[in-house]
Each structure stands twice: as structure tokens, then as C-alpha cells.
Amino acid sequence: MMFRMNLIVSVFALLGYCATAQDRFLTLTGTVTDAHTGQGIPFASIYLRTGTSGTATNTVGEFVFKYRDANVTDTLLVSSIGYRPYRQPLQAIGKDIAIALEPAAVTLAGVTVTARTGLEILKEAVEKIPQNYDTTAVQYTAFYRENVWLDDFELTQAEAVLDIYRPFKAGKDLNEQIRLVKGRKKKMDYGREAQLYYWMNGTSNGARGSLSEDLVKYCRAKYSPLNPENYRYYNYTHTETIREGDRDLLVLDVTPRRKARKGYLRMRLFLDDATLAIVKYNFALTEAGIRRVSRKDKGLLFAIMSAVVHVSTEYHTFQYTVSYSNQNNKWYLNRVTRHWEILVDSKKRNWTDRLWRADMDLVMTDLRTDNVQPFTEGDIAGSQAPMHTMIASEYDAAFWENYNVLKTEDTAVQSAAPWPATDTIAVASARAASNRQNSFSRADTLRGKLTPLRTNYDVTFYHLDVAIDLDKRSVQGRSLIRFSARQPIARMQVDLYANMAIDSIVFRHQALRYSREFNAIFIDYPETIPVGTEAEVTIYYNGVPKTPDRSIPMDGGVLWDKDSLGNMWAQVVCQGSGASLWWPNKDHQSDEPDSMKIWITVPAPYTEISNGRLQRTTPLPGNRMRYEWYVSYPINNYNVTFNIGQYAHFEDRYISDDTLTLDYYVMSYNLERGRQIFKQVHLMLKTFEKNFGKYPFKRDGFTLVESLYPMEHQSGVCIGKITPQSSTGTNRLLWHESAHEWWGNALTAKDIADMWIHEGFATYAEILVIEDRFGTEHVQEALDDQMNAVMGNEPVIGVYDVNHIHYDIGDMYSKGSLLLHTFRSVLHNDTLWVNLLRAIQQKFRYQTLTTDDLVAFINDRTRTDYTYLFDQYLRYTNLPKLAVVLKQKEEYLEVTYAWQADVKNFRMPVRVTTAPEKMGFIYPTTRPKTMVLKNMSVEEFDVDTDNFYIDVHVE
Numbered sequence: 001m002m003f004r005m006n007l008i009v010s011v012f013a014l015l016g017y018c019a020t021a022q023d024r025f026l027t028l029t030g031t032v033t034d035a036h037t038g039q040g041i042p043f044a045s046i047y048l049r050t051g052t053s054g055t056a057t058n059t060v061g062e063f064v065f066k067y068r069d070a071n072v073t074d075t076l077l078v079s080s081i082g083y084r085p086y087r088q089p090l091q092a093i094g095k096d097i098a099i100a101l102e103p104a105a106v107t108l109a110g111v112t113v114t115a116r117t118g119l120e121i122l123k124e125a126v127e128k129i130p131q132n133y134d135t136t137a138v139q140y141t142a143f144y145r146e147n148v149w150l151d152d153f154e155l156t157q158a159e160a161v162l163d164i165y166r167p168f169k170a171g172k173d174l175n176e177q178i179r180l181v182k183g184r185k186k187k188m189d190y191g192r193e194a195q196l197y198y199w200m201n202g203t204s205n206g207a208r209g210s211l212s213e214d215l216v217k218y219c220r221a222k223y224s225p226l227n228p229e230n231y232r233y234y235n236y237t238h239t240e241t242i243r244e245g246d247r248d249l250l251v252l253d254v255t256p257r258r259k260a261r262k263g264y265l266r267m268r269l270f271l272d273d274a275t276l277a278i279v280k281y282n283f284a285l286t287e288a289g290i291r292r293v294s295r296k297d298k299g300l301l302f303a304i305m306s307a308v309v310h311v312s313t314e315y316h317t318f319q320y321t322v323s324y325s326n327q328n329n330k331w332y333l334n335r336v337t338r339h340w341e342i343l344v345d346s347k348k349r350n351w352t353d354r355l356w357r358a359d360m361d362l363v364m365t366d367l368r369t370d371n372v373q374p375f376t377e378g379d380i381a382g383s384q385a386p387m388h389t390m391i392a393s394e395y396d397a398a399f400w401e402n403y404n405v406l407k408t409e410d411t412a413v414q415s416a417a418p419w420p421a422t423d424t425i426a427v428a429s430a431r432a433a434s435n436r437q438n439s440f441s442r443a444d445t446l447r448g449k450l451t452p453l454r455t456n457y458d459v460t461f462y463h464l465d466v467a468i469d470l471d472k473r474s475v476q477g478r479s480l481i482r483f484s485a486r487q488p489i490a491r492m493q494v495d496l497y498a499n500m501a502i503d504s505i506v507f508r509h510q511a512l513r514y515s516r517e518f519n520a521i522f523i524d525y526p527e528t529i530p531v532g533t534e535a536e537v538t539i540y541y542n543g544v545p546k547t548p549d550r551s552i553p554m555d556g557g558v559l560w561d562k563d564s565l566g567n568m569w570a571q572v573v574c575q576g577s578g579a580s581l582w583w584p585n586k587d588h589q590s591d592e593p594d595s596m597k598i599w600i601t602v603p604a605p606y607t608e609i610s611n612g613r614l615q616r617t618t619p620l621p622g623n624r625m626r627y628e629w630y631v632s633y634p635i636n637n638y639n640v641t642f643n644i645g646q647y648a649h650f651e652d653r654y655i656s657d658d659t660l661t662l663d664y665y666v667m668s669y670n671l672e673r674g675r676q677i678f679k680q681v682h683l684m685l686k687t688f689e690k691n692f693g694k695y696p697f698k699r700d701g702f703t704l705v706e707s708l709y710p711m712e713h714q715s716g717v718c719i720g721k722i723t724p725q726s727s728t729g730t731n732r733l734l735w736h737e738s739a740h741e742w743w744g745n746a747l748t749a750k751d752i753a754d755m756w757i758h759e760g761f762a763t764y765a766e767i768l769v770i771e772d773r774f775g776t777e778h779v780q781e782a783l784d785d786q787m788n789a790v791m792g793n794e795p796v797i798g799v800y801d802v803n804h805i806h807y808d809i810g811d812m813y814s815k816g817s818l819l820l821h822t823f824r825s826v827l828h829n830d831t832l833w834v835n836l837l838r839a840i841q842q843k844f845r846y847q848t849l850t851t852d853d854l855v856a857f858i859n860d861r862t863r864t865d866y867t868y869l870f871d872q873y874l875r876y877t878n879l880p881k882l883a884v885v886l887k888q889k890e891e892y893l894e895v896t897y898a899w900q901a902d903v904k905n906f907r908m909p910v911r912v913t914t915a916p917e918k919m920g921f922i923y924p925t926t927r928p929k930t931m932v933l934k935n936m937s938v939e940e941f942d943v944d945t946d947n948f949y950i951d952v953h954v955e
Contacts, residue, residue, distance in 0.1 A: 118236035183391035264289030448803030498542035696746035712740030739765030753798035760816020
């Protein structure tokens with residue numbers, strides 16, 4: 001069933017009317033002010049009594065309203081909650097008008113509310129949310145507009161029609177879906193300041209942000225005044241009751257308590273007296289809130305780019321309004337308006353307090369409640385990109401006049417594909433990922449378990465010699481495996497995907513018998529190989545390697561694409577899926593060769609980049625070139641790669657105690673951008689060597705490669721495509737992938753279930769670069785980003801012995817990094833922390849390890865058992881929760897506290913407020929403890945959740 005909502009649509013009608021060529025539009029401009037104070041009324045609604053056109057005032061009460069000349073006999077209506085509505089025939093109004101609204105009649109708080117405090121009213125309103133609001137899934141059609149200005153210079157003007165799928169369930173993260181139906185944007189000429197202005201108009205997905213301001217749905221949000229956890233920070237006052245149409249509205253003012261550490265908002269809520277439904281609220285940030293947002297909502301990228309473009313910023317104003325509309329006795333989100341102002345200084349440009357401001361408006365125009373289903377494609381809600389970058393069309397003056405709300409199939413924007421599209425064979429399109437939800441199979445055990453047929457030998461050397469046919473997208477060649485017998489060997493397992501053909505397997509000039517099961521190959525030897533014997537076996541093979549199946553997380557394969565000039569561009573990425581998708585090997589992370597030769601033959605016009613150091617290039621018949629690489633250190637199979645393209649190459653040197661060669665490969669048309677982006681490498685290496693020790697692969701050098709996909713291939717690190725946006729001196733992706741040279745390459749998890757050792761440490765390495773380059777004040781911005789990224793659906797450690805990787809592993813990165821920062825905060829000794837990191841590298845360099853190995857070493861090195869801490873964060877989805885009970889006893893505050901955790905005897909120290917404006921350690925256990933703090937109030941008490949990634953519950 002479709003409800004038509006009587007909502008106001010900004011600027012032009014969006015409701016199913018298709019204008020004709022004969023329609024002519026008239027323009028009315030004006031202001032709407034408070035009749036008593038003379039101040040402009042923001043976001044007042046301006047619309048016609050019988051028509052469908054409408055608009056709203058801006059933050060200072062100004063508006064521009066266009067309507068069809070056919071509506072000239074209609075009546076103009078202006079309304080705003082808290083004011084009496086204004087009505088005037090259009091024929092009696094000129095082209096410009098000043099409208100003064102009278103405040104609505106105020107009634108004294110009657111007997112229905114005198115017995116209740118403002119907080120009691122709010123608590124009851126929150127309890128009644130399931131009764132007052134539709135808590136089923138609904139779908140809206142919405143209009144969205146955003147404008148960004150620097151003083152009077154317009155940076156962005158974009159408008160869009162959106163479909164929004166909105167489940168009411170409030171989780172930790174936003175769960176709406178947004179689909180772009182149609183949009184327009186105004187083309188801007190930024191001139192010489194293009195880099196600065198592109199950055200300034202890079203406001204994160206404003207429609208997504210607007211939905212997050214719905215505090216009714218997200219009443220349990222971390223800092224919401226509607227969250228019972230935060231009641232202690234605010235005063236809730238019932239100030240008046242006003243008449244709005246046929247309803248009495250209770251007005252609640254929410255203000256921070258004087259000593260509240262987290263009183264971030266000032267709010268005014270309007271509640272229907274009869275039902276206590278919240279029908280509208282306005283809120284603005286307090287000074288504390290502005291400080292918080294300056295750190296948190298700007299985000300790390302904002303802080304970094306401020307330095308890059310030579311500006312400093314100070315958040316000045318934040319104003320938000322959220323309103324709801326009633327349909328069939330249920331309330332639905334109606335409109336969200338957001339306005340912010342930032343003052344900008346730039347010594348380079350002689351700027352002082354230039355006003356950078358933005359207005360965003362999201363208006364629901366249609367509502368569907370029956371048989372609503374999630375979107376299966378086109379969802380852009382997860383994107384942090386600015387809305388205007390997702391709108392392809394330029395500004396079209398007739399856009400809204402000719403817009404029809406009935407959408408066609410080709411209007412939806414497709415979601416960005418994580419892998420390039422390909423027409424090669426899809427070997428797994430219908431395959432379910434093996435994971436905890438879908439269970440595991442024998443194929444997963446063969447791939448992930450160290451069986452006796454794998455542990456009976458140790459690989460010491462590979463020689464991979466293959467030719468790549470770019471037209472057929474095929475591989476043909478041989479893989480020589482040198483091994484040492486750990487046990488007597490009559491049979492052994494190696495691995496190669498089943499879609500790849502084996503031509504022969506040769507041992508001492510003799511073809512061997514073999515069998516295949518799933519992606520495993522079982523080789524039978526004519527006689528048993530004795531323990532300690534060094535031997536070689538060569539597998540000749542060919543085939544078309546698989547391409548990534550985009551429906552399966554972490555599914556690897558060969559990427560085939562073209563560069564910007566139309567030349568072929570190829571790369572293999574196989575972490576998770578395994579190197580055996582393109583060459584035969586013992587495909588288990590526990591066994592690395594001591595060294596390796598990689599020979600890749602490609603058509604002569606192309607350059608090929610693999611791992612290690614390029615020894616030589618050898619011309620071959622058929623206008624082909626063989627690139628011969630040698631890796632002189634242990635290397636894990638998934639790190640072995642090829643990149644094929646029309647590359648330009650340049651070199652550099654990094655000198656610390658000795659000299660490290662730096663090789664850079666980029667697309668020829670990105671040579672200058674490459675030189676710019678790689679300027680940061682020296683500073684990055686300095687940070688990594690300070691914290692982790694010397695670069696681990698000095699003989700092979702350090703190579704960075706522009707690629708189709710970013711990946712930490714050893715001594716040939718791939719950084720993804722170079723774009724104008726990434727061509728800065730602050731590329732976090734480059735830092736992350738390079739950090740894997742220490743965490744993932746120099747030491748490697750024995751089982752992929754422990755891959756957090758790679759990703760958690762590499763993600764925290766980004767924090768260390770930020771700390772060195774931009775100061776500790778920006779570290780928290782990056783940590784906040786990581787906290788927002790944690791999903792908490794799966795334990796960080798996967799399932800052992802089944803190659804468990806095909807699920808959303810994001811928490812290995814974010815939660816793994818936050819675990820490390822929490823542990824660093826527990827140590828509270830940065831000298832010990834850095835020495836520990838360097839000692840881990842020294843102990844496990846060129847080896848594989850498990851989580852248990854790592855934790856045991858940390859315990860030994862620190863002489864403290866931290867097993868409980870790592871187990872809680874890595875083996876469970878729940879965070880440890882600090883339960884706190886506060887009791888005010890005159891000038892004393894009694895604090896009772898205890899840990900609630902999955903791990904028995906969890907006992908992590910944590911920092912809390914121990915005196916006014918002072919933090920100190922307490923030592924909670926799972927048994928309650930009590931302390932008494934002098935001259936403290938409940939609103940002053942806080943827990944250091946910036947540096948300790950924990951949950952806190954305060955009563």
C-alpha cells in the first residue's frame with residue numbers, strides 16, 4: 001500500500017506531475033522571521049494550499065519559491081512548529097515578501113504534566129517509541145539537496161531523488177539503504193585552487209549522514225541525550241505547552257549540566273501531549289560538542305588534508321532539525337535539515353575567518369509500507385563519498401519540472417564493483433562461501449589442514465617459469481618444487497585449482513603418477529624418499545586461472561582490465577583463495593621457501609613486475625620478453641604475483657644506517673602523480689624502522705607498484721590505482737600495504753585464521769605514521785574511524801584448519817588495531833611498547849607463527865600474563881564491559897565497578913576520572929569494587945573510552 005504524504009518538496013514538485021512545454025514558472029523571494037524577536041526562522045515550510053510545489057527557508061529565514069503560473073490563484077501557506085501558520089492569496093503578494101510569524105499560543109503546564117519532570121516525560125516518550133512509530137521496514141522516496149559555499153563562492157550545488165529502504169531496527173551502525181534514482185549537479189570552475197576546493201566540497205555522503213540524525217530510531221546512539229546512559233549529563237526541562245493545529249505540544253529543553261564532561265548537545269523537543277510522540281526536535285552543538293566534532297567528525301583525512309592544502313579550520317556552528325509526519329496514527333520520518341559553519345584561515349592565501357558553510361536538506365515525498373524489501377543493487381548508503389560525486393549528470397534547468405516519480409530500470413546507479421568486470425569464465429558464481437554460517441567441506445580441510453601428506457616435507461625453493469597469454473588470459477609453464485623430506489615420503493600433497501590442467505609431473509626425469517581431489521594433487525613416488533633427502537619435483541601445467549567472484553568475500557583471482565589509454569593491464573591477487581589458483585605449490589601459509597625464482601614471459605611491449613629483484617630480461621621468439629626475478633628471502637605463496645602493463649619506472653634511495661634501493665612502477669601517464677605520491681616513502685620508512693626495526697628485505701629492495709588492486713606482495717607492494725584524489729603526500733593505503741612488509745611478510749600467520757596478526761598490526765602502523773607526522777591529537781581521529789568500522793559479527797580469529805577467509809574480515813583490521821592500542825594503553829609505557837614491537841620482529845622474522853605463539857612471547861617479555869586480554873578481544877565478539885554504579889553522597893561520589901566479560905577472571909586495568917579533571921588507573925576484576933571520590937559529581941565521572949576500546953554501562 002502506498003501512502004501519499006502531505007510533505008513539502010524543496011524548490012519544485014516531485015510528485016508525479018510531468019510539466020508540459022507550455023508551463024511557465026514564477027519566482028517569489030522573501031524572509032520568514034519571528035514577529036517578536038525579528039530573528040529569521042530556519043527551515044520554515046512554504047507551500048501552496050492546493051498545489052504540490054514547496055520550499056523551505058534557509059538557516060537565516062530566507063527563501064526562493066518557484067511555482068507554476070497556473071497556480072497564481074492558489075494560497076501561500078507558511079508554517080513552522082511553535083508558530084501560528086501564515087496564509088495569504090498569491091495574487092495579494094508581490095515578488096518579494098517579508099513574513100513575520102507569531103509564536104503559537106502558550107498554555108501553562110497543566111495537571112497532566114505538573115506531576116512529571118522533564119526527564120520523566122522524556123523517559124516515557126522513549127518507552128512509547130514502539131507504540132508511536134512504525135517499527136516495521138518502510139521505503140521512502142526522498143528529495144535531497146546540498147549546497148556548500150566559501151563566503152559567496154559556491155563550491156557545490158547538487159540535488160537528487162532517492163529511494164530509501166529503512167528498517168526501524170536500531171543497531172550500532174546505520175542500516176538504511178539508499179538508491180540514487182536521479183540527480184543533477186552544477187558544474188563548477190575551481191581554477192588554480194582546484195585541489196583546495198575539491199577537498200572543501202568533499203562532504204561525506206550527506207544523505208546517509210542525515211538519516212543518522214534520526215534520534216528516535218537511534219535513541220541509543222552513543223552520545224544521544226535520549227540514551228539513558230547520558231541522562232546524567234543533561235537537564236531536561238518542560239518549558240511550555242503550545243498549540244499546533246489540533247494538537248497540544250509539550251516543549252522540552254535539553255541543556256548540559258554545568259560540569260558534564262559529555263554534554264555535547266542543546267536540544268528542543270516537541271512532543272504530542274496525547275501520545276508523547278516526538279514530532280520534531282532541533283539541536284545544536286555545545287562548545288564541548290564542537291570540540292568533539294572537530295576531532296571526530298572531521299576525521300583523520302580532514303586533518304591530513306588541512307595540512308596538505310595549507311589551511312586551518314575551526315568549527316563554528318552546527319544546527320539540525322528533524323521532523324516527523326503522522327500517517328494512520330503512526331509517525332514517520334519527514335524531514336532532516338543540517339547546517340554547519342567552519343571558519344577557515346590560510347596564511348598562504350592571506351585568509352582569516354573565511355566562512356565555509358553547508359546546507360543539506362532531506363525531504364521524504366512518498367512512503368511505502370507494504371511488502372517492502374531490501375534493495376538488491378544500487379545501494380550507496382555504505383559509501384562515504386560526497387553525494388555530488390555519485391551524480392553523473394550535470395546541471396539541467398528542466399530536471400525537476402520534467403521529473404516523473406515513476407522510475408525506469410535504467411535510472412538506478414549500480415554499486416561500485418570491488419573487482420573489475422571480466423568476461424572470463426566464472427567458476428564460482430553459484431558457489432556459497434565456506435564459513436561459520438555455511439559450514440565447511442572436505443575441500444576446505446584439504447586446503448587448510450596440515451595433514452601428514454603435507455607435513456612430511458618442507459619446501460626450500462620454488463622456480464616458477466610461466467608465459468602469460470593476454471588474449472587468451474591463460475597461463476602455461478612449470479613449477480619446480482625443491483623440498484626436504486621430514487618423514488619418509490611415498491606420497492605427498494601439493495595444490496592446484498581443479499580448473500587448471502596438469503600436463504605432467506616429473507621427478508628425476510621420470511613422469512609420476514598422481515591423482516586429484518578438489519584442488520589437491522596427490523603425487524605418488526616410485527620409491528620412498530628417505531628422511532633428510534633434498535629432492536625436486538616439477539609440475540608442468542596450463543589453464544585459464546579463475547577470476548574473482550564478487551559475491552564471495554576475499555575471493556581472489558587474476559584481474560584483467562585496461563588502463564586509461566586502452567592497453568591491457570593484469571594483476572593476480574590471491575590471498576585467501578590461495579596461490580594454487582594460478583600455480584602449483586604447497587598452498588599453506590605455514591611453509592615458505594627460503595628463496596624463489598619467478599620467470600614471467602609476456603608480449604614485448606609490456607612490462608612485468610613480480611617480487612624480489614629483477615635479475616635480467618631475456619628476449620624470446622614471437623616478440624616476447626621474459627622477466628626473471630629472484631627472491632632471496634623466505635616468501636609466502638600468496639605474496640607471489642605478477643603485474644603486467646605499460647609501466648614507467650623510476651628509482652630512489654633510502655639511507656638510514658645503510659642504503660635501501662627504492663623502485664617505483666606507475667602507468668606512464670601517472671608519472672608525475674607517482675613522483676608526488678612517493679615523496680612520503682622516506683618518512684614512512686623512518687617511522688616503521690623506528691618502531692619495528694630495519695626493513696626486512698634489504699637485498700631485494702623495496703618496490704611500490706601502481707596496480708589494479710592494492711595488495712602487500714612482498715618486496716613488490718601494490719598500492720592500487722593512482723587517482724587525482726590519492727595523489728597526495730598522505731596516502732594511508734600506501735602506509736598500510738607497506739607496513740605488511742613487517743607484519744605479514746617478514747613474519748606470517750601459520751594459519752589464515754590468525755590473519756589479524758597481519759591486518760591488525762598493519763592498520764595500527766597507520767596510527768604510528770599519523771602520530772609521527774601529524775601529532776598525537778590526530779591519532780584519536782584515526783582511532784574513532786576504526787571504532788566506527790568495527791562490526792562485531794564474528795570473532796577476530798577465524799576457524800583453524802579450513803582456510804577460513806571467505807567472510808567479512810573487517811574486524812581483523814579495525815578491532816585488531818584497537819586491541820593493540822588498548823594494550824599499549826594498558827602498558828602505559830611507550831618505551832616498553834616500542835621495544836616489544838621490535839622484539840616481536842626480531843623473534844619471529846622470516847618465520848610463521850600463531851596467536852598463541854605471539855601472546856606467549858608477549859607474556860614472557862612483559863613478565864605479565866595478558867592471555868585474558870587477547871582472548872577476550874580476539875576470540876569473542878563482545879567487548880569487555882565496565883559496569884559502573886554511581887551514588888552521590890553530598891560532596892562525595894561513591895563508584896562501584898566491575899568487569900563483565902566472556903573470559904573468566906578478566907582483569908584489565910583502565911583509566912577513569914579519579915578527581916576533578918584528572919584521570920587515573922583503576923584495577924577492576926569481575927568482582928565489584930568500590931571507591932569514594934571527594935569533590936566529585938556524577939556528571940564529572942568518565943571512563944577513558946578514547947584509549948581503551950571497551951563498553952561502559954553507568955547507572
